Amino acid sequence: MWLAVVLGVVPLLMWLFWQWNNVWYELITTNLRSSEGGTNLPPGHMGIPIIGEMFTFLWYFKFLRRPDDYINSKRRKSVNQPEALRRIAATVQARMISALESWAKRRVITSYKEIKKVTFENMGMFFASFEPGHTLDMLDEYFVGLVNGVRSYPINLPGFAYYHGLQCRKKAVSIFKEELKKRKNNIENGSSESVKDLMDGLMMLKDEEGGRLSDMEIVDNIVSVLIGGYESITLATMWAVYYLAKYPKVLQKLRDENMCLKSSKNEQFVTSDEILKMKYTMKVVDETIRMANISPFIFRTTTKDVTYKGHTIPKGWNVLLWIRYLHTSPENFIDPLCFNPDRWDVSMAPETYQVFGGGSRICAGNMLARVQVAIFLYHLSTRYKWELVNPDAKIKYLSNPKPEDGAEIIIEKLDL
Numbered sequence: 246m247w248l249a250v251v252l253g254v255v256p257l258l259m260w261l262f263w264q265w266n267n268v269w270y271e272l273i274t275t276n277l278r279s280s281e282g283g284t285n286l287p288p289g290h291m292g293i294p295i296i297g298e299m300f301t302f303l304w305y306f307k308f309l310r311r312p313d314d315y316i317n318s319k320r321r322k323s324v325n326q327p328e329a330l331r332r333i334a335a336t337v338q339a340r341m342i343s344a345l346e347s348w349a350k351r352r353v354i355t356s357y358k359e360i361k362k363v364t365f366e367n368m369g370m371f372f373a374s375f376e377p378g379h380t381l382d383m384l385d386e387y388f389v390g391l392v393n394g395v396r397s398y399p400i401n402l403p404g405f406a407y408y409h410g411l412q413c414r415k416k417a418v419s420i421f422k423e424e425l426k427k428r429k430n431n432i433e434n435g436s437s438e439s440v441k442d443l444m445d446g447l448m449m450l451k452d453e454e455g456g457r458l459s460d461m462e463i464v465d466n467i468v469s470v471l472i473g474g475y476e477s478i479t480l481a482t483m484w485a486v487y488y489l490a491k492y493p494k495v496l497q498k499l500r501d502e503n504m505c506l507k508s509s510k511n512e513q514f515v516t517s518d519e520i521l522k523m524k525y526t527m528k529v530v531d532e533t534i535r536m537a538n539i540s541p542f543i544f545r546t547t548t549k550d551v552t553y554k555g556h557t558i559p560k561g562w563n564v565l566l567w568i569r570y571l572h573t574s575p576e577n578f579i580d581p582l583c584f585n586p587d588r589w590d591v592s593m594a595p596e597t598y599q600v601f602g603g604g605s606r607i608c609a610g611n612m613l614a615r616v617q618v619a620i621f622l623y624h625l626s627t628r629y630k631w632e633l634v635n636p637d638a639k640i641k642y643l644s645n646p647k648p649e650d651g652a653e654i655i656i657e658k659l660d661l
């Protein structure tokens with residue numbers, strides 16, 4: 246009987262104690278139930294009754310003396326959104342692998358141009374399930390015009406980049422609207438409503454009153470996210486290729502980590518769980534994005550007159566935060582122009598690392614970007630070697646920072 250108590254009742258009571266708060270809110274408290282059933286509470290463990298998470302908190306703060314790991318352990322569980330990670334990992338890899346193979350066959354390629362192609366294909370798939378082909382090629386062309394328009398002087402007359410950008414936007418919008426119409430017809434005809442990409446997700450989104458987004462809101466969201474996303478991922482990936490070619494010791498360390506992972510599995514694809522284990526690779530990604538300074542500044546518009554250090558900033562002015570300065574200042578980073586992923590062994594103070602902006606307008610695609618670059622580096626480093634054709638190529642900073650030759654490389658398969 247004692248054995249039964251020890252093996253059965255005690256663990257059951259302990260489990261109940263551990264889960265009490267979750268059980269209480271999810272099963273017993275009925276006024277939190279959503280119309281679809283379930284409570285729809287934020288994910289995560291609520292701690293034990295009365296004490297909450299105090300023991301875990303003290304464990305990290307008092308005994309381990311690693312206060313940042315307390316919140317990081319939670320961020321790993323919930324902020325990284327495993328489902329989103331899984332979806333990214335499953336969507337992007339096939340195209341990356343086949344692109345790398347084709348590059349090695351051609352031997353000399355311009356990384357910026359080629360990475361852009363594969364990134365756009367992945368984004369097209371991720372956002373609206375567009376397979377490579379005519380539609381995607383047209384969209385690619387329209388987005389080039391659109392991005393140039395965004396950066397141009399706003400003269401809305403034929404012959405100017407701004408005018409051309411607006412025309413490109415109209416054409417891109419009509420492609421997405423057409424796709425949206427097709428999907429709505431399918432739903433009316435009884436096809437299932439499972440979410441497979443961003444467009445589906447936006448179509449199903451409901452606000453508190455059950456209202457859905459209008460067609461134009463859905464399309465606007467997709468166009469904005471694509472503008473924000475595809476050039477920036479391209480640049481981040483290109484800079485990783487560039488810096489790794491220039492810093493062979495870093496490349497070796499990255500390759501060691503990824504080779505170790507590769508040899509422990511049979512699958513060609515890296516899984517979302519494995520990405521979370523690619524610690525050094527993520528440091529390389531963060532260091533690349535710090536050094537690349539893809540967005541040199543962010544800005545906010547004043548909504549009223551603001552007094553700052555005795556000066557008045559009038560309502561409607563733009564206040565620039567020069568984030569490039571934060572990332573290249575010796576006040577924040579030792580030897581800031583040296584590509585050193587090991588500096589990420591310790592967490593950076595948030596105010597010193599703002600590559601994705603901050604506050605409520607923080608970059609919506611920061612995880613997508615970081616994960617895509619990491620997955621790309623996994624495949625690149627475990628199967629290929631490469632070198633820059635022009636290691637001393639000058640860097641141009643407009644419209645975006647990149648080597649003048651677009652980081653041309655010679656790429657070959659590794660002799661394994």
Ligand code: HEM
Nearest residue numbers: 473474477481539540543601602603606607608609610614
């Ligand atoms: C390394 C890659 C990227 C960098 C460095 C970057 C950087 C930034 C920065 C600095 C901002 C401004 C944030 C602010 O004002 O506080 C921003 C905003 C934004 N980014 Fe990114 N981004 C990247 C990738 C992406 C990707 C992949 C997507 C889309 C999938 C994306 C979508 C957006 C959107 C939609 C916003 C506007 C957010 C808002 O205003 O609410 N970005 N990004």
